[in-house]
Amino acid sequence: MTTPTPDVEVAVRDLDGDILILGVAGKMGPTLGELLVRAGAKRVIGVSRFSDPASRQDLEDRGIETIKADLLDEAALPDLPDAPYVYQMAGHKFGSTGNEPLTWAMNTLLPAQVVSRYRDSKIVYVSSGNVYKFASTDGRGATETDEVEPIGEYAQSRLGGERVAAHMADRLGTDLAIIRLFYATELRYGIVLDVGQKVAAEEPVDLTMGYVNQIWQGDANGYLCRSFPFCSSPTKTLNMTGREVLSVRSIAEAIGDKLGIEPTFMGEEAPTALLGDASGMLDTLGEPHIGIDQITTWVAGWLEAGGRTLGKPTKFESRTGKF
Structure with missing residues (x-):
């Protein structure tokens, strides 16, 4: 997930200044930061609360400079260093049900504050595909111009964040790209792992949300490394995921076949x-390198080996928007 392709190396080489990752200690931040470092970024700075000191040391070991800060603290953003390239990845999902005020503060209030603070930078804001209404499983999924209909407070807060960030960017003339991510998967986290764990434990797989998109986190990181040229004023919005509509049943059967479990x-x-539908991004940047067959093979092998997970189910089955 952190080996740069030639396209990533070229894109990162063209970035002529520091890169700041807000929310670096989340699921994608560490591998994105390491990929940027390995691709030749001049300086990568990661910001997080770092409630676990070991996670901060891990990032330092990867070559990422770290700053400990609570981004909801009014003094935090002004004290951060300037940077011409910013990833806004800080957000709150897991545990959002029952902690709605924090969810809205992180997902709606903070993005606009980031745009205001870094008004002269290019900002890639990683949001969520949860903002869309459910799409027909016979089609290719929602496009960036399709109707949004966020279900539940997490999704509503994400759409709120997009709207206020875009408003602030338009008012200030800030170059902003909003990337709506649909479930990046790796060995320790993701829908394929969730399904595989059910199969391995011989527990029934819920088919209510019977179709999904998937993208390998290494591919998602690669696209993010190449996303700063999308930053514009007015704001540009792009979906990021794999091109295929995948059957949850088929994913379970593929993993079951590899594990010898029905x-x-x-x-x-x-x-x-x-x-x-991520055609807007994929038609510009090319197809992902890792497909679903390779992902299911890797996940099955990881499960057989007893590999460590992040212990955070995606809860992709939810049709109520509660996470």
């Missing part, structure tokens, strides 16, 4: 699902 299921596939 999967069981509960529920039936609904005619709609949370799906995104």
